[in-house]
Amino acid sequence: MMMDILMYLFETYIHSDADLQVDQDELEDELLRAGFAEQDIYKALVWLEDLAALQQSDHHSAIASMTGRSSTRIYTTEEMQRLDLECRGFLMFLEQVNVLSVETREMVVDRVMGLETHEFELEDLKWIVLMVLFNVPGNENAYTLMEELLYSKEQGILH
Structure with missing residues (x-):
């Protein structure tokens, strides 16, 4: 599954500060x-x-500049199918506690929709x-x- 590969790469190379200059082959x-499939x-x-x-794109900055801090994100039907009520509530919570800005929230939604999966839950969203x-x-x-929210949940300290 694609999400498993992303988590593996993140933990192996990024989170562990391993050498990030790895040859793609x-x-x-x-x-x-x-054990991952070549297509995945x-x-x-x-x-x-x-x-x-996404870092090179101004699209998310433009969205952020057009919306006010008090605006509410309206999700498309496709987004609501992928992001259930719990996930959308979590995104709203992250905005309220200033973990996500409007711009980074839109990047998150973009990448969630870029996943090719039928199974998506809150833990995947956190990653x-x-x-x-x-x-x-x-x-x-x-x-x-x-990171504290994610790892403290895994250790059973915080929900």
Whole structure:
């Protein structure tokens, strides 16, 4: 599954501060040895490239500049099918506690919709938020807070 590959890569290379200058062929070979399917590996790498491309895009900045702090995000039918009520509530919570801005929220929604999966739950959303915050410069404090939310939940301290 694509989400498993993304989590594996994030924990192995990004979160662990491992060498980030890994050759793509080398990376694909490692993922194949880890038991991931070649098609899923390809999709995950494209997903990561698209995440990196979001930093170069002004689209999310334009959305952020057009909406006020008190505006409410209206989700499309497709977005609501992927992001259930619990996930949408969590995104709203993250905005209210300043972990996500309007811009980073839109990036998260973009990357959630970029996943090719029928199964998506709150824990997956938390990982996507963490990946987006890690990849957008200037969000170090938000990343740290989100990391605490994610890992403290895994350890049973916080829900």
